[in-house]
Each structure stands twice: as C-alpha cells, then as structure tokens.
Amino acid sequence: MSPVSSHASHGQSPLRTVQVLGGGNAGSSAHVRSLAAGLVARGVRVTVCAPVEADRAYGFTAAGAAHVHVPRSSDPVSVAALRTACADADLVHAHGLHASFRAVLALSGRETPLVVTWHNHARAEGPRGHLLRMLERRVVRAAAVVLGTTSELVDRARHRGARDARLAAVAVPRPRFGYEHPERPPSKVRAELGAIARPLLIAVASLDAHRGHELLLDAARAWRLLDPVPLLVIAGEGPLRGTLQRRIEDEELPVRLLGRRDDVGELLAAADLALLPGSWEARSVLAQEALHARVPLVAVRTGSVPELVGEAAELVPPGDPEEFAAAVVRLLGDPGRCQALREEGAGQAATWPTEDETVAQVLSVYDELTRPVPFGRC
Structure with missing residues (x-):
C-alpha cells in the first residue's frame, strides 16, 4: 500500500502544501499534475499556483487540488498573490528556476520550508547567463532541499551552494489518450x-x-x-x-x-x-x-x-x-x-521510477521537513 503523510497517520491536521509552477514546460507541468493527484490521494492538501492556462491544459483542479492563478511574472503584484496563497502552507514546493525565485521572494521573512525541483538546465550566455547563475545561487541557498531530476542537476545545485541536494528523477504520466489504448487506430x-x-x-x-x-x-x-x-x-x-x-x-x-x-x-x-x-x-x-x-x-x-x-x-x-x-x-x-x-x-x-514511487519519495521529503519535534527535545 502507498504511504500516507505522517500528519494523517498521527491524527494531525492534513499537511498543507503549495506547488508553485511558472509557465511550465510539458515535463514539469505533467509532473505537478501527477504529484498533486498522488498527494491528494494520500491525505495532503494541495494548492497549485500557476497561470490559469496551465490549469486548463493539465487539470490540477480535476486532480483534487485547489488552483490559484499566479502569472509567470516576478513583478510585485504576482509575488504578493503568491505570498497570500502561501500564507497557511506548511511547506512550499517550487518547480523550475523562475518559479523558485518567485517563491523565495514570496516567503521572505517566513520560516515555511521551501523545496525546489530543478527539471531542466537553464542555459544562457553573456549578461543573461550571469543573471541566471545569480538566481540559481539565491534559490538553492534559500531552499531547505533541492531535488534534481538528473545527477548533473544535483551536482549543479551543490556547486551553487545548496545545503541539501538530492536526486529525484520524476515519472512521466501516460498521455490522456495514449499509445496503450488509443481512441483512434x-x-x-x-x-x-x-x-x-x-x-x-x-x-x-x-x-x-x-x-x-x-x-x-x-x-x-x-x-x-x-x-x-x-x-x-x-x-x-x-x-x-x-x-x-x-x-x-x-x-x-x-x-x-x-x-x-x-x-x-x-x-x-x-x-x-x-x-x-x-x-x-x-x-x-x-x-x-x-x-x-x-x-x-x-x-x-x-x-x-x-x-x-x-x-x-x-x-x-x-x-x-x-x-x-x-x-x-x-x-x-x-x-x-x-x-x-x-x-x-x-x-x-522499467528501470525508471513510477508515478507512485515519485510521489512517495517527495512525500518522504515533506514529512522530514515538517515532522513535529518530540516534546522535550531541542
């Protein structure tokens, strides 16, 4: 049987998480949809902060998550909207560099744990490349845990100063109308x-x-x-x-x-x-x-x-x-x-992780970061 959140298993109120997605490429958007469905099934409350068109395309609400429209922009209005959405969260999980940077700004001054997943290697040269490296350093140093989908990304996060960087390859959900049972021959x-x-x-x-x-x-x-x-x-x-x-x-x-x-x-x-x-x-x-x-x-x-x-x-x-x-x-x-x-x-x-295994790994990180400290311990 798939594990449930330790909050639910110990009779506590459900773990409240916010998933932050930028414009989102196909891989990260599909992952967030799969993750949202798996977390909800395990008793976790999930809010996805993403542009409204991403919810239309990937169906976060259909997976049982709440959806809050937050534009891709890092302007003060978008950051303020994200900060409001994260106000009651036990943990925030941001996907991609730019979404992660917005999450860092939104959580400024709060102690809410931030998990960051890097799905891709951001590439740029010249002044833009220098800016991207600065953003990477800012993000990984603010994150409690950085999850990289490849060993290369894990090494990159560590090189940028991550306190805790781990490999967390993600599963690709099957297409809605797929190759196993296509509607059209x-x-x-x-x-x-x-x-x-x-x-x-x-x-x-x-x-x-x-x-x-x-x-x-x-x-x-x-x-x-x-x-x-x-x-x-x-x-x-x-x-x-x-x-x-x-x-x-x-x-x-x-x-x-x-x-x-x-x-x-x-x-x-x-x-x-x-x-x-x-x-x-x-x-x-x-x-x-x-x-x-x-x-x-x-x-x-x-x-x-x-x-x-x-x-x-x-x-x-x-x-x-x-x-x-x-x-x-x-x-x-x-x-x-x-x-x-x-x-x-x-x-x-067959060697790649399943969606169930991906959700279980992420949930174990969440529980690790939000597990209550036993009474009498520092």
Missing part, C-alpha cells in the same frame, strides 16, 4: 496524416531555438531520396514556425508542422520512429514516451539523454545532420534492429 491516424504507404517519423517539441529543428530539416533532405519517401511530422508550436515552414516549402521537404497537439500518445502509436534532434530537458518527455510506447528512438547524444535511455536508442553526435539522417535510414531498412530497440526500450523504461 494507428491506421486511421496514419491516413489522416497522409502516411498510409510510407514510413511515419515523429518529433515533439516547441518550435524554439536549440530544439534541433534545423538539424531535422537538414536530415530530411537525405531521406527524401528513399522510396517510399518517409513523412516527418513535428508536433509543437513556437516562434520558429514561420521560418521552418518557409524552409519546408522552399526545399520541398517531406515534413509537416502539426502545431500544438493533445494526441501525442496516438501519434506515437502510429509512428515508425521517434526523433529527438536536441533536448534542453533534463529528462526528455519524448524519449520517455517513445520507450514506453515501444517506438524506436533516434536521438542526439547530449546532456542527460544517454543516462536516460542507456542502450535503448540510436544515439548520434549533436549537430551532425548527416549522421542523424544515416541513423534514420539504417533503422527504416532494418526491422530486426527496430524490434531489438523496442524490447530494449521496454526494459529501460
């Missing part, structure tokens, strides 16, 4: 995408810089010579959409930009390969979902990707579209290797 999805008699490749990422989309388009020039020509679909939205669409049209590339989708699980179930040309996420959501769905993955060997996938993916050097294209072509022509990757992927995914 894969054949129908492929027909809708125009990939009935051709291989279907999928990438999922916001259309931002450093996501590797340019590398994907470079690689697509090579596999358009195949017969039949594979179709690459990219699910995601962002500022580079216009630039990428012009390249696709000008170079007549076999690529479709699908925009924002809520059926990624079904897209994965229909795909022949999943592609990860770049990742700034500490634990790539697409990589985890692809392995869970038993879809062969081609990914760049960068950041924490090798630690995450082990031998269960085709890894290629970053920034090399020729090698990336070659790996895709090899897999499309080697059903045996694809089957081996499916089996290895399922085995690798």
Whole structure:
C-alpha cells in the first residue's frame, strides 16, 4: 500500500502544501499534475499556483487540488498573490528556476520550508547567463532541499551552494489518450496524416531555438531520396514556425508542422520512429514516451539523454545532420534492429521510477521537513 503523510497517520491536521509552477514546460507541468493527484490521494492538501492556462491544459483542479492563478511574472503584484496563497502552507514546493525565485521572494521573512525541483538546465550566455547563475545561487541557498531530476542537476545545485541536494528523477504520466489504448487506430491516424504507404517519423517539441529543428530539416533532405519517401511530422508550436515552414516549402521537404497537439500518445502509436534532434530537458518527455510506447528512438547524444535511455536508442553526435539522417535510414531498412530497440526500450523504461514511487519519495521529503519535534527535545 502507498504511504500516507505522517500528519494523517498521527491524527494531525492534513499537511498543507503549495506547488508553485511558472509557465511550465510539458515535463514539469505533467509532473505537478501527477504529484498533486498522488498527494491528494494520500491525505495532503494541495494548492497549485500557476497561470490559469496551465490549469486548463493539465487539470490540477480535476486532480483534487485547489488552483490559484499566479502569472509567470516576478513583478510585485504576482509575488504578493503568491505570498497570500502561501500564507497557511506548511511547506512550499517550487518547480523550475523562475518559479523558485518567485517563491523565495514570496516567503521572505517566513520560516515555511521551501523545496525546489530543478527539471531542466537553464542555459544562457553573456549578461543573461550571469543573471541566471545569480538566481540559481539565491534559490538553492534559500531552499531547505533541492531535488534534481538528473545527477548533473544535483551536482549543479551543490556547486551553487545548496545545503541539501538530492536526486529525484520524476515519472512521466501516460498521455490522456495514449499509445496503450488509443481512441483512434494507428491506421486511421496514419491516413489522416497522409502516411498510409510510407514510413511515419515523429518529433515533439516547441518550435524554439536549440530544439534541433534545423538539424531535422537538414536530415530530411537525405531521406527524401528513399522510396517510399518517409513523412516527418513535428508536433509543437513556437516562434520558429514561420521560418521552418518557409524552409519546408522552399526545399520541398517531406515534413509537416502539426502545431500544438493533445494526441501525442496516438501519434506515437502510429509512428515508425521517434526523433529527438536536441533536448534542453533534463529528462526528455519524448524519449520517455517513445520507450514506453515501444517506438524506436533516434536521438542526439547530449546532456542527460544517454543516462536516460542507456542502450535503448540510436544515439548520434549533436549537430551532425548527416549522421542523424544515416541513423534514420539504417533503422527504416532494418526491422530486426527496430524490434531489438523496442524490447530494449521496454526494459529501460522499467528501470525508471513510477508515478507512485515519485510521489512517495517527495512525500518522504515533506514529512522530514515538517515532522513535529518530540516534546522535550531541542
């Protein structure tokens, strides 16, 4: 049986927690939704402070949590709203650097324990990079515990001065309409995408810089010579959409930009390969979902990707579209290797923490920080 909060088990009033989320990328937002549901099920009161659009997309209230709209901004009005929301909290848990910084400002002068989870490595250069390092130091020195989703992030937090930094890899919740029981059969999805008699490749990422989309388009020039020509679909939205669409049209590339989708699980179930040309996420959501769905993955060997996938993916050097294209072509022509990757992927995914284990670990940290001091002890 899953553990419950020690507050509930000792007959005390329920533990009151506030989860602070910024704009939230897919991984951190899905984690907060999963965490909220798991904590509520264990007798913990949860309030999620996040922009209203995040609640619409991830359903924190549907998971049993209260929701307070707090904009991403660190202006005084937003900080004041967060401070009010945290007034009765026994513990505050902030996710991501900017949300954590707002929590530090909101909790100034209070003794409420702050737990911080770093989901990703914030990257910037020049003056912005210097500012990010200052924010990191401010946050980790104010936090009672810093949880890093990879060993690299744990080391980074310790280097910035964290008093207590621990590894806490998070589970990826299954998509609402997933690959295990899709509402639409894969054949129908492929027909809708125009990939009935051709291989279907999928990438999922916001259309931002450093996501590797340019590398994907470079690689697509090579596999358009195949017969039949594979179709690459990219699910995601962002500022580079216009630039990428012009390249696709000008170079007549076999690529479709699908925009924002809520059926990624079904897209994965229909795909022949999943592609990860770049990742700034500490634990790539697409990589985890692809392995869970038993879809062969081609990914760049960068950041924490090798630690995450082990031998269960085709890894290629970053920034090399020729090698990336070659790996895709090899897999499309080697059903045996694809089957081996499916089996290895399922085995690798089985080593990752479950949602239940993730919630249990976080709850143990909460209880450690809020456990009453026995009478007579200092």
